[in-house]
Amino acid sequence: MNGVHDMGGMHGFGKVEPxxxxxxxxxAWEGRVLAMQRAxxxxxxxxxxxxxxxxxxxxxxxxxxxxxxxxxxxGLEQNLLGRGLVTPEELEAGRALAPPKPVKRTxxxxxxxxxxxxxxxxxxxxxxxxxxPGDRVRARNIHPATHTRLxxxxxxxxxxxxxxxxxxxxxxxxxxxxxxxxxxxxxVVFDGRDLWGENSDPTVKVSVEAxxxxxxxx
Amino acid sequence: xxxxxxxxxxxxxLSEMQLRVRALETILAEKGYLDPAALDLIVExxxxxxxxHNGARVVAKAxxxxxxxxxxxxxxxxxxxxxxxxxxxxxxxxxxxxxxRRHNMIxxxxxxxxxWEVLGLPPVWYKSAPYRSRAVSDPRGVLTDFGxxxxxxxxxxxxxxxAETRFIVLPMRPAGTEGWSEERLADLVxxxxxxxxxxxxxxxxxxx
Numbered sequence: 001m002n003g004v005h006d007m008g009g010m011h012g013f014g015k016v017e018p019x020x021x022x023x024x025x026x027x028a029w030e031g032r033v034l035a036m037q038r039a040x041x042x043x044x045x046x047x048x049x050x051x052x053x054x055x056x057x058x059x060x061x062x063x064x065x066x067x068x069x070x071x072x073x074x075g076l077e078q079n080l081l082g083r084g085l086v087t088p089e090e091l092e093a094g095r096a097l098a099p100p101k102p103v104k105r106t107x108x109x110x111x112x113x114x115x116x117x118x119x120x121x122x123x124x125x126x127x128x129x130x131x132x133p134g135d136r137v138r139a140r141n142i143h144p145a146t147h148t149r150l151x152x153x154x155x156x157x158x159x160x161x162x163x164x165x166x167x168x169x170x171x172x173x174x175x176x177x178x179x180x181x182x183x184x185x186x187x188v189v190f191d192g193r194d195l196w197g198e199n200s201d202p203t204v205k206v207s208v209e210a211x212x213x214x215x216x217x218x
Numbered sequence: 219x220x221x222x223x224x225x226x227x228x229x230x231x232l233s234e235m236q237l238r239v240r241a242l243e244t245i246l247a248e249k250g251y252l253d254p255a256a257l258d259l260i261v262e263x264x265x266x267x268x269x270x271h272n273g274a275r276v277v278a279k280a281x282x283x284x285x286x287x288x289x290x291x292x293x294x295x296x297x298x299x300x301x302x303x304x305x306x307x308x309x310x311x312x313x314x315x316x317x318x319r320r321h322n323m324i325x326x327x328x329x330x331x332x333x334w335e336v337l338g339l340p341p342v343w344y345k346s347a348p349y350r351s352r353a354v355s356d357p358r359g360v361l362t363d364f365g366x367x368x369x370x371x372x373x374x375x376x377x378x379x380x381a382e383t384r385f386i387v388l389p390m391r392p393a394g395t396e397g398w399s400e401e402r403l404a405d406l407v408x409x410x411x412x413x414x415x416x417x418x419x420x421x422x423x424x425x426x
Contacts, residue, residue, distance in 0.1 A: 016346065016348045018363075018364065019342060024264055035258075036243060039252040107256050112259045116263055122309050151328055196355050201356070201357075207376070207378065
């Protein structure tokens with residue numbers, strides 16, 4: 001979706017301001033949100049793409065104004081509500097009111113290593129890769145209203161395939177309930193001037209990780 | 219440390235969040251979806267054991283051991299697996315090498331994808347709108363915000379982490395470090411140098 005989360009190339013956000021001696025968490029609740037997200041993803045009720053999609057669907061003024069972990073918390077609440085794991089009344093009351101819905105598995109304290117290891121997204125290919133390193137490709141001018149990982153700033157532009165990253169779970173399909181629909185993934189490199197105009201810095205090259213359905217021959 | 223032990227929060231939004239998050243955890247625990255003891259361990263791991271010191275060890279080894287560097291650039295997930303990190307490395311970790319001709323920078327314009335296993339949790343600036351918006355269109359300007367000025371002819375390659383591939387920058391080994399142990403070298407490797415928004419410390423800036 002063409003949301004405010006798709007920030008590449010936007011103006012007006014100001015300088016990057018690093019914080020010296022930044023703590024891992026700025027408040028204790030931030031760590032709880034991160035850990036809850038990990039534990040709930042472990043139940044298999046949703047995957048990482050659905051977590052991202054839930055945050056992107058927050059109202060734009062909310063997305064831009066809340067802190068990072070508050071955004072996670074709001075997205076987590078939406079996914080819990082959407083799957084009937086909690087009810088609005090429970091969130092209001094701050095305690096369980098309805099019986100739990102069965103989930104596939106829960107994370108025990110004795111095995112948190114799963115929470116600390118990134119999931120696997122590579123899948124066996126079902127067809128040959130359409131593109132090869134060195135191929136010129138155009139990022140399609142598509143505007144799905146649902147979750148996608150093709151940023152707006154490359155759409156319609158021509159780049160060069162640099163690497164083939166294997167076949168991966170396709171986020172655009174997962175979030176619509178169409179299953180993993182694995183697709184070939186490529187690193188595609190764009191010349192900065194093609195993206196940002198001929199007066200832009202000629203030394204800049206930008207790559208995105210693009211799934212095959214995002215690309216067409218150029 | 220339990221979340222009930224300390225209240226660092228200030229201001230109405232944070233207090234509201236503390237209550238809201240605690241309520242959510244209570245509900246999820248009461249319904250048996252999660253175990254608060256498991257949450258404690260996850261938080262503790264990120265606070266104490268998973269951080270950029272892991273990535274620094276990897277970079278230092280690559281500087282000291284050409285064979286390891288070759289394997290790292292070929293398949294970082296595989297090469298780093300031998301380190302036995304607390305947070306085991308997921309698939310599709312890619313190390314990208316800085317050279318005199320090319321400087322690499324990592325960003326995630328769409329959210330905040332970051333190589334957690336080797337660098338820990340991302341700093342606030344990495345997740346912020348200023349970085350996510352400008353890293354791809356004005357990387358030199360961003361580097362200036364960090365006090366880094368590269369030669370005008372150096373190519374700047376920005377890697378936008380738009381899928382489940384993750385990137386770590388292998389910075390150039392600082393001059394004047396010939397014969398240094400991996401441990402001494404690791405001290406020069408900063409988190410930001412592995413994101414590409416800084417250069418490693420010079421020998422005279424070493425902390426030890």
